[in-house]
Amino acid sequence: MALTTENLNIAGFPNSINLNTAIGVFDSGIGGLTCVSELRKILPCEDIIYFGDTARIPYGTRSKETVLRYAAQDIAFLKRQGVKIVIAACGTVSAVSHKGIAGEDTPFIEVVTPTARAAVAATRNRRVGVIGTSATIRSAAYAKAMRSMVSDIKVFGNACPLFVPLVENGYTDRGNNVTEILVKEYLSPIRAEGVDTLILGCTHYPVISDMISDFMGKDVRIISSGKEAANAAAAKLTQENLLSQKEEAGSLRFFVSDDTEQFITNAHAYLGELPEDFESNVTLVNIED
Numbered sequence: 001m002a003l004t005t006e007n008l009n010i011a012g013f014p015n016s017i018n019l020n021t022a023i024g025v026f027d028s029g030i031g032g033l034t035c036v037s038e039l040r041k042i043l044p045c046e047d048i049i050y051f052g053d054t055a056r057i058p059y060g061t062r063s064k065e066t067v068l069r070y071a072a073q074d075i076a077f078l079k080r081q082g083v084k085i086v087i088a089a090c091g092t093v094s095a096v097s098h099k100g101i102a103g104e105d106t107p108f109i110e111v112v113t114p115t116a117r118a119a120v121a122a123t124r125n126r127r128v129g130v131i132g133t134s135a136t137i138r139s140a141a142y143a144k145a146m147r148s149m150v151s152d153i154k155v156f157g158n159a160c161p162l163f164v165p166l167v168e169n170g171y172t173d174r175g176n177n178v179t180e181i182l183v184k185e186y187l188s189p190i191r192a193e194g195v196d197t198l199i200l201g202c203t204h205y206p207v208i209s210d211m212i213s214d215f216m217g218k219d220v221r222i223i224s225s226g227k228e229a230a231n232a233a234a235a236k237l238t239q240e241n242l243l244s245q246k247e248e249a250g251s252l253r254f255f256v257s258d259d260t261e262q263f264i265t266n267a268h269a270y271l272g273e274l275p276e277d278f279e280s281n282v283t284l285v286n287i288e289d
Contacts, residue, residue: 020244022047024083026074029057029168031204032089033270034226042234046250049081055258058164059092060133067096073287075102084242087233091132091202095141107236111225114232116145122221123197129190130157132201142201156193160186167204174210183215197221254282
């Protein structure tokens, strides 16, 4: 039987929702930490559990069926932790999945819809660029979402398959020659279309947003999918009366499927100041077990 979002049997895991349980966030690697960073700013009292599937990155070059299988395992793992909401901080998963993928018992946030909404609100000339993984661009999910909101909007997409491995391996400093060459290669066709708004359709990309913005020009508005997903999650928790009632800073717990040391190094760059016990809260797991 083909794997679809309708027959992913992951809704049965125990998930006793209460106000002070954690927000669950997952991504194919470290890119979803851009969403975590935003969550810490807008919801500082919330506990956050993050899963980064660093052993199987990138998702963006996989088939739809494989991406759905990985997503099902990632969500099931987070639900076992008893989270009150799941955020798919992964453009690829969001582009190919369905809002019911987490089951009816758990609120679910994907990045495409809130990001598309922000881009529609930001554009002045209704010409929007989208960059993402090959799977995300192939799905045309962002274009479909924006056209459902504004029928005459023009959308120009381009896949940037090498951005994720560059970010995962630390090629993120402004002025990095390798990354700047690829920014020019990937974004030249979009810039030539005269877009005034650019969606970073992968949560890895905000880490190199300075170089992207430098190339696109100061008049082009940059929309971060990680930031918009965090805003959508805050709105959903408020709507569902699920905001934490704690007054102290929320805790952070991280799980990865490969190389905790590399994750720890990257997390410091993404998240800034971290608790003293941060490293002891990074755990290696076998996601397929």
